[in-house]
Amino acid sequence: MKKMLLLTLITLLALPFGALAQDMPHAGVEIVATYMQSGTYDVGAENIEADFEAATGIELELVASPWAVLNQNHITDLTTGTGEFDVMSGEFWIASVYDKMLPLDELVERDNFGGDYIPTIWQPGPSGYFDGHRIGIPYSADAYGIVYRTDIFEEAGLTADWETWDDYLATMDKLAMHLEGSDVAPSVFAWGAAEQTPSIFLGMYDGYLVDADGNYALEEESALAALQQMVSLLDYNPEGAAGLSIDEANSVFLTGNAATMICWVSFVRAAAQNPDASLVVDNWAVAPFPGPGFPFLSAWNLFISEYSENPEAAWEWVKYYINGEQATQRFVELGVGSPYLSTYEDPDLVDAYSHDFPGMVHNLSRAQSVPWVFEAFEIFFRNTSELVIGSISAEEALANTLASWAEVTVPPALVQSAAAQGQQQDM
């Protein structure tokens, strides 16, 4: 009898644990996830860390590092097979270690993941792919855009509906006449943040980025024209624009000293509507990013390391962090650009962002990521920067870039990315 009682007691006690184990198959498992320390993506993760741990029983450790350190940590970890991180934040900059990432096709299919993404973002390129397999899930999306002053445009009788950079420059000419004598410049851009200049070039350039043999290359004629056009933009910028950092260019626009600004919209969106920081509240909107090129896309992905001992638990975190609801919340609270269409169709937001969403969605749907490893990217932006400060000519910038590129190998993952986005020369 006593034995029976004890047994019943044990069974009763064990029951809730059993039930718990069924709901929480990964309870007690420890995983480590990385983010860039930026006060946005990382804070978004910290905000939901406790809820995630409560819901799944997984012990999550978040590691946030500055950009340069983050990539260095990932590459060191993966090439040495250390396996310290289960979930990693990254973009195409770490394409050289894409082969060390876990293919996610099966998990995506099993859990029917990926519903209402902006289509371009869910494609290879913006989404990390290796050898035809998905390895990355995008959780942010930001495209280069142009913000403009609706009040000034109305006053000058102009519209911001340019399709090409020629149209944009023609508008700048008219603006320049309209604004003559005032201290408002027709255009501003962070020329001093050298790594940003490729964004303009890519918008003006109409050609391939990788040649048929899979090497970095440019169509010389079109590239030269784009470089020259890029420099001609400087004429419409305020004095000393060649030195402007991102913060400074933003402040030029926010203090009302520029009629248009070429920029990452997510970097100004919140400040521009904050009366404490901006003189242009309600007087600005997002305009289309002109062609024939594409708007540069920044889309952070979560990857799962091949060395992760708990890929299923890691995947739980990926799903918990990346979904339409979270993306919208991060957009509202932290200004992180959302890769989900649902954010831009959210009835609560559409009105408040009527100046912002239409242009943004337009730009995002045309945006592409570049197939450049950091080395190729740096070669390019250093040379364009030399061009911007007037140290070398466009011809020299192009020749130097191509010469240096000859030494750089394109990782297979990025050749595939270029091919998938139509950036490779036809065979």
Place this chain on the structure above:
Amino acid sequence: MRNKTSAKIFLLKLLHGLILSVACLVVLIPLIYLIINSVKLPREFLTVPPTILPSEVTFQHYQELIDDAKTIRYFRNSLTVSFWTTAITIVSGTLAAYGLARMKLAARLLAGITFIFLFIRFYPRVTTVIPFFLVMRQLDLLDTVWAIIIGHLGITIPFVTWLMLVVFQDLPQEIEEAAIVDGSSVWQRFWRVVLPIVMPSVSAAAILTAFLSWNEFLIASSVARRKASVLSIAVASFVSDKGIQWGPMAAMSVVMILPMIIFALFAQKYLIRGITFGAVKG
């Protein structure tokens, strides 16, 4: 004649005062501006002309730091790293220098040893960061303050050994000879006779070591992840792809610099004692 001289002296004094004032201003203005920045509202950062006196003093940046539990951890880690790096460096570096100086080695051999030390000191760390990471992984020290400390020791011990070697070599032999005659051991001679004399140099070396260790970024950032993260990494982390968060960065810089400034003010006394001592010795 006398008037002329006193006028000349007066002018020289004036010039002297002027130069020093300018030097002090050049040092102070950036530091004061940093403190001003740390209590500025975000919108006053990139104004044209610059905002020298903020319209409103805000402690929001400091509040954010205090609210973040990680700040305390960074601070504690920085303190631990600097303390142990300095302690180990000074003890082993001074002993090694004394040992080398008194071994009566052939000049060439001594030069060779010093050379190896200096070579290690000046080798670009950027290149050894990844193999160092592997060694630390092998020793299971990744993400611990000890990985950072060992990394720093590779820079500081060679430097201090070199510095002290020069000091010991310049020390007149007679000072020790009396002690040798008394029959005291090497350790006694070192501890009772030599060390008190060279103490000023030792403190100078300690101060320099502590500064280096507190401020070092590259080694720390490559072996520390989360538990062992230090202040220098924290300061760098306000530079993101979105530009720079000037306010929090200024506040964190002040948090990082202040202990070192206090330390410098305190340590300065020892330096001065050393300097005056040196003068008396002569």
Place this chain on the structure above:
Amino acid sequence: MTIKKRATWHKRHDLPWLLVFVLPAFLIVVAVQFYPLAYSALLSVQEWSLTESQAPQGFVGWDNFARELGDSTFQRSVRNSIVITGGAVILEMFLGVCLAYLTMGSSWRMRAVRTLLILPMVIAPVAAGTLWRILLNSRAGLVNHLLGFIGIKGPEWLASPDWAVVAVILLDTWQWTPFVLLVAGAAIASIPEDLLEVAAIDGASRWQVFLYVELPLLMPLLLLTLVFRTLESLLSLDSIYSLTFGGPGFSTYTMTFYIYTQGLRNFNFGAAAASSWMFMVFASICIWLVFWFQRRER
């Protein structure tokens, strides 16, 4: 035992003790640093670019060295380093020694000034770089604003290829003149005063005393400081990283920045190792020069 015998007896029995003294430092430095150094020596003769392969791609002999020497970016970064370090170190030595003389004495005022003047070297280079980036901002920067007060239109510090170099030199000088001041101050104070008095009685002018009495005495330490600062300045990365990031264009792309980019951003390990060893050849020459000078002095 005679005194002399006793002394030699001691010398012999001292040796084990002295070895024990040297051991800890030797172990820590050589043991921990040996592997990384040996590894990088090995890499310098290997082809290894992480974007191409995740393991070294084989022995290539001196190819890495030859390729680096022929690389236009490498050549440019070496030139930049020479200009920046040369300019900064000359300024630092000059200002440091001058200020050391001007702040001699133990009055409270001089002590206060000295304390104040060494503060910049206390600041983390990462923080100092960003601080000066705000100060040198051409539009919203304090420096150009203050220059405006005395009627000078400040240059585009960080957007002009030449001024950016000046900016980096200024930062290095601001931060490290205090180091020279510290060392030179200590050295000057340790010059025996009777030496100076004798010279003064002989009728030597202050300048002659400095030139013929003090300078030769200070020389060994100043030379050490010079070499130390030169190598340190060549190796400095944090401040350039946060002040100019090597820009605009390649204007302040220094050798260390180049090695950093090759090694930790582009992961061209072979190239980074080869560049580092070439730097070490230069560093070794500097160190040997000091040794040679010291030996000649003795």
